[in-house]
Amino acid sequence: MWGIELRDKSEISLARQIFLTLKQRILAGQIAQGEALPSTRELAKGVGVSRNTVSEAYDMLWTEGFIVSRQGAPSRVAEGLQITSGNAAPNPERTKEPTPILWDFKTGQPDLSLFPRQLWSQMIGQAASHLSVRQLAYSSPRGYWPLCEEIAHWLLRSRSMEVDPEDIFITSGATQALHLLVDLLYREGHAFALESPSHQGIRTVIGDRGYPLHWMPVDNQGADISTLRDQNVAAVYVTPSHQFPLGGILPAGRRAALIRLAMANDFYVIEDDYDSEFRYAVAPVSPIYSMDSSRVIYVGTFSKTLFPALRLGFAILPKPLQARWKHHRMYMDVQNPILEQIALAEFLNKRKMDKHVQRMRRVYGEKRNVLLRSVERSFGSSVQPWGDVSGLHVALQFPGMEFGESFIRACREAGIRIASVSQYCSIPGDHQDKLLVGYGHLSHGQIEKGIEALHEFIARGVEGS
Amino acid sequence: MWGIELRDKSEISLARQIFLTLKQRILAGQIAQGEALPSTRELAKGVGVSRNTVSEAYDMLWTEGFIVSRQGAPSRVAEGLQITSGNAAPNPERTKEPTPILWDFKTGQPDLSLFPRQLWSQMIGQAASHLSVRQLAYSSPRGYWPLCEEIAHWLLRSRSMEVDPEDIFITSGATQALHLLVDLLYREGHAFALESPSHQGIRTVIGDRGYPLHWMPVDNQGADISTLRDQNVAAVYVTPSHQFPLGGILPAGRRAALIRLAMANDFYVIEDDYDSEFRYAVAPVSPIYSMDSSRVIYVGTFSKTLFPALRLGFAILPKPLQARWKHHRMYMDVQNPILEQIALAEFLNKRKMDKHVQRMRRVYGEKRNVLLRSVERSFGSSVQPWGDVSGLHVALQFPGMEFGESFIRACREAGIRIASVSQYCSIPGDHQDKLLVGYGHLSHGQIEKGIEALHEFIARGVEGS
Numbered sequence: 001m002w003g004i005e006l007r008d009k010s011e012i013s014l015a016r017q018i019f020l021t022l023k024q025r026i027l028a029g030q031i032a033q034g035e036a037l038p039s040t041r042e043l044a045k046g047v048g049v050s051r052n053t054v055s056e057a058y059d060m061l062w063t064e065g066f067i068v069s070r071q072g073a074p075s076r077v078a079e080g081l082q083i084t085s086g087n088a089a090p091n092p093e094r095t096k097e098p099t100p101i102l103w104d105f106k107t108g109q110p111d112l113s114l115f116p117r118q119l120w121s122q123m124i125g126q127a128a129s130h131l132s133v134r135q136l137a138y139s140s141p142r143g144y145w146p147l148c149e150e151i152a153h154w155l156l157r158s159r160s161m162e163v164d165p166e167d168i169f170i171t172s173g174a175t176q177a178l179h180l181l182v183d184l185l186y187r188e189g190h191a192f193a194l195e196s197p198s199h200q201g202i203r204t205v206i207g208d209r210g211y212p213l214h215w216m217p218v219d220n221q222g223a224d225i226s227t228l229r230d231q232n233v234a235a236v237y238v239t240p241s242h243q244f245p246l247g248g249i250l251p252a253g254r255r256a257a258l259i260r261l262a263m264a265n266d267f268y269v270i271e272d273d274y275d276s277e278f279r280y281a282v283a284p285v286s287p288i289y290s291m292d293s294s295r296v297i298y299v300g301t302f303s304k305t306l307f308p309a310l311r312l313g314f315a316i317l318p319k320p321l322q323a324r325w326k327h328h329r330m331y332m333d334v335q336n337p338i339l340e341q342i343a344l345a346e347f348l349n350k351r352k353m354d355k356h357v358q359r360m361r362r363v364y365g366e367k368r369n370v371l372l373r374s375v376e377r378s379f380g381s382s383v384q385p386w387g388d389v390s391g392l393h394v395a396l397q398f399p400g401m402e403f404g405e406s407f408i409r410a411c412r413e414a415g416i417r418i419a420s421v422s423q424y425c426s427i428p429g430d431h432q433d434k435l436l437v438g439y440g441h442l443s444h445g446q447i448e449k450g451i452e453a454l455h456e457f458i459a460r461g462v463e464g465s
Numbered sequence: 466m467w468g469i470e471l472r473d474k475s476e477i478s479l480a481r482q483i484f485l486t487l488k489q490r491i492l493a494g495q496i497a498q499g500e501a502l503p504s505t506r507e508l509a510k511g512v513g514v515s516r517n518t519v520s521e522a523y524d525m526l527w528t529e530g531f532i533v534s535r536q537g538a539p540s541r542v543a544e545g546l547q548i549t550s551g552n553a554a555p556n557p558e559r560t561k562e563p564t565p566i567l568w569d570f571k572t573g574q575p576d577l578s579l580f581p582r583q584l585w586s587q588m589i590g591q592a593a594s595h596l597s598v599r600q601l602a603y604s605s606p607r608g609y610w611p612l613c614e615e616i617a618h619w620l621l622r623s624r625s626m627e628v629d630p631e632d633i634f635i636t637s638g639a640t641q642a643l644h645l646l647v648d649l650l651y652r653e654g655h656a657f658a659l660e661s662p663s664h665q666g667i668r669t670v671i672g673d674r675g676y677p678l679h680w681m682p683v684d685n686q687g688a689d690i691s692t693l694r695d696q697n698v699a700a701v702y703v704t705p706s707h708q709f710p711l712g713g714i715l716p717a718g719r720r721a722a723l724i725r726l727a728m729a730n731d732f733y734v735i736e737d738d739y740d741s742e743f744r745y746a747v748a749p750v751s752p753i754y755s756m757d758s759s760r761v762i763y764v765g766t767f768s769k770t771l772f773p774a775l776r777l778g779f780a781i782l783p784k785p786l787q788a789r790w791k792h793h794r795m796y797m798d799v800q801n802p803i804l805e806q807i808a809l810a811e812f813l814n815k816r817k818m819d820k821h822v823q824r825m826r827r828v829y830g831e832k833r834n835v836l837l838r839s840v841e842r843s844f845g846s847s848v849q850p851w852g853d854v855s856g857l858h859v860a861l862q863f864p865g866m867e868f869g870e871s872f873i874r875a876c877r878e879a880g881i882r883i884a885s886v887s888q889y890c891s892i893p894g895d896h897q898d899k900l901l902v903g904y905g906h907l908s909h910g911q912i913e914k915g916i917e918a919l920h921e922f923i924a925r926g927v928e929g930s
Contacts, residue, residue, distance in 0.1 A: 124804065131585075333640050
């Protein structure tokens with residue numbers, strides 16, 4: 001099939017041989033852009049290997065951008081990859097296809113290729129084979145109780161947090177927790193206070209509802225709390241362990257001030273701890289929740305430590321909010337599916353999480369080092385990283401530069417997907433000299449070559465201007 | 466452990482032997498009310514059987530109301546079961562524990578003990594072991610594409626519906642679909658029209674938002690559409706295949722009138738098809754969706770055909786709503802977990818759904834017959850079922866009677882959980898002579914004895930009054 005000839009005795013794995021052959025055929029135009037690849041099952045049969053081998057080869061093609069795939073639909077060859085002349089090439093002049101993404105610095109992308117899929121599959125299989133009749137029924141909008149207990153243990157082990165499992169509520173990722181909280185906490189005549197810059201998701205959730213917003217400026221230590229003093233706020237959303245996207249750690253003084261204000265002005269603090277597992281320096285930052293669990297709602301997710309399509313996260317709620325939370329969740333989607341909850345409880349119980357996070361911390365830490373070395377090699381020491389040494393992305397400051405929308409668009413047209421910090425800001429003119437570089441999902445080589453490409457692009461622009 | 470002695474050669478299964486021994490110990494007060502049973506793992510080890518065997522025994526205890534369980538927490542012995550004197554019996558006079566439910570006629574409860582758990586576990590296991598790296602990532606708020614295609618095929622096979630899979634959007638059960646639709650369809654100054662009586666869920670979703678409601682009265686053919694004529698409505702919610710809870714089938718004339726009104730007054734119709742799989746008479750009722758797919762949003766669920774903790778359902782959306790739906794879902798919880806979607810696609814593809822629904826249709830049909838015979842035996846022919854011969858519950862009319870809140874409460878205190886239709890009505894004084902009897906989850910014996918108990922309770926009341 002498609003001239004794939006495999007050598008069993010090769011040093012190169014079968015999956016990689018398939019990958020290389022297909023890549024070559026695609027670049028040569030022998031498999032045309034937009035063409036559907038056979039299903040993994042079909043190709044496995046045709047070539048005489050296991051389906052997993054083909055799947056692995058397709059994953060490599062996907063990771064490198066040779067194929068695009070919609071969940072479950074046939075994988076198709078990406079546009080604009082052909083580099084030697086094929087047959088019947090279309091007029092390249094005015095075909096307005098988007099440029100393929102060659103260097104993708106998207107933020108918040110974990111390296112899914114290192115997720116222990118086989119181990120997870122075993123845990124899922126075991127959970128499925130022990131499903132009791134009772135577990136098939138509705139249980140509770142709180143979530144599976146042993147998972148709440150295991151999360152409490154995990155938070156103690158990983159962040160020294162002491163949490164009553166009765167206060168833990170399972171959600172479909174942090175997104176659902178935030179969606180629910182916004183409705184729960186809204187009060188007529190009160191605003192939601194957000195950091196500027198902040199994640200687009202939370203801004204959209206609140207903005208869609210038409211609720212008023214108050215913006216707190218952010219410096220390299222996180223949010224400036226002082227602007228809250230004279231505001232009527234229903235809730236304050238912060239990312240104190242690793243400000244998104246600038247990376248600052250909110251200092252103790254600001255934390256205490258925030259709690260005092262929350263008490264005095266009767267509002268809640270939403271603490272989004274989206275990636276503090278991956279801290280490469282010293283001990284973990286202890287969350288604001290540990291300072292005052294009556295005013296702080298802590299939101300966590302497994303999308304980055306495990307994988308996004310798992311759809312599991314949680315919120316830790318002060319008691320007065322719990323009854324209304326349950327009511328809201330009940331009429332929103334009732335509860336999470338049971339199976340993933342059982343498997344995750346087991347994954348935590350068996351300390352597999354600890355091991356996986358430890359491994360990924362090392363992997364991401366190395367990637368970060370590669371990134372910072374590449375930046376220094378290309379740009380010299382004037383370009384500096386902001387914020388804490390943690391997470392899956394870094395904000396880079398380019399003194400004297402301004403990255404507007406047109407820069408980001410031109411970058412994209414040159415095949416580089418990157419964001420500027422100002423895209424996340426709601427205070428005009430803020431942080432215009434910073435770019436956001438996501439590296440969690442990239443290989444060392446991709447990071448190095450990507451930064452070189454970015455440097456080349458910027459240098460061309462500076463020369464041209 | 467707890468004097469469980471098993472006989473290997475017995476005609477009675479090991480699970481049943483454990484069940485019988487525990488039941489006896491509970492009734493004798495040797496295991497006290499409120500006491501926690503050991504975990505299935507622990508007891509399995511103690512008695513020397515497999516964990517599945519113990520789990521099966523616990524399921525039997527749970528089904529018959531001997532134990533109560535919160536998902537994953539230890540199962541505990543239910544209150545008030547002891548029938549012989551135990552040690553240190555508490556003063557029975559003024560302990561205000563709720564009466565245990567002896568006869569539970571709750572509606573909408575499928576018989577989960579007949580769900581093919583082993584087959585499902587295989588399909589889950591297979592899906593898990595083939596999870597690709599790409600499937601771990603976010604995919605799309607639409608849902609897993611092959612599942613959309615399989616649902617389209619299933620709707621064609623089971624209901625003769627022709628649906629473009631591009632219009633199918635996967636949800637976490639019908640609840641999420643309705644929650645999303647209410648926000649999507651709301652327009653300032655327009656009401657949502659609901660049937661009275663109707664399901665509490667949809668009333669709460671709309672009521673919580675503070676959106677205005679318009680009530681349509683229901684007769685034995687379903688909703689009376691004529692009241693809509695002079696109303697400003699954003700959407701009309703109906704259950705045309707089997708009105709909930711009265712059971713009527715909306716006649717073609719009313720359907721056509723509804724569509725004409727929707728076109729003239731620019732509103733959408735939400736068609737909730739919550740249980741029409743289980744129709745015991747002739748061919749399936751064809752949905753309103755088949756009359757006009759541009760004005761009708763069809764909502765389906767797998768909670769009743771498969772199991773509620775699966776959290777899978779879908780909505781079929783007219784094109785103009787799709788972009789906003791995706792936006793809403795994206796900021797609500799992004800998407801469903803991937804695993805159940807893959808397994809369900811396979812379950813449908815392999816025609817396992819067809820087989821399971823066929824089997825359950827027979828099972829529920831028999832239960833319904835047992836119920837109606839029991840009703841006739843106890844109450845004579847004056848008490849009549851309403852509506853279509855389908856579903857997991859039936860509305861019974863008791864001419865001349867009035868079932869108010871105090872009746873329902875007294876019933877509950879006598880150990881019978883049952884609902885009156887008037888509890889679901891928003892038009893005062895409506896349908897006061899009807900009770901709702903759910904039978905999907907009950908055994909033939911439970912149905913027969915439950916109806917006898919209900920008859921006795923009512924007869925006592927009539928004598929007493």
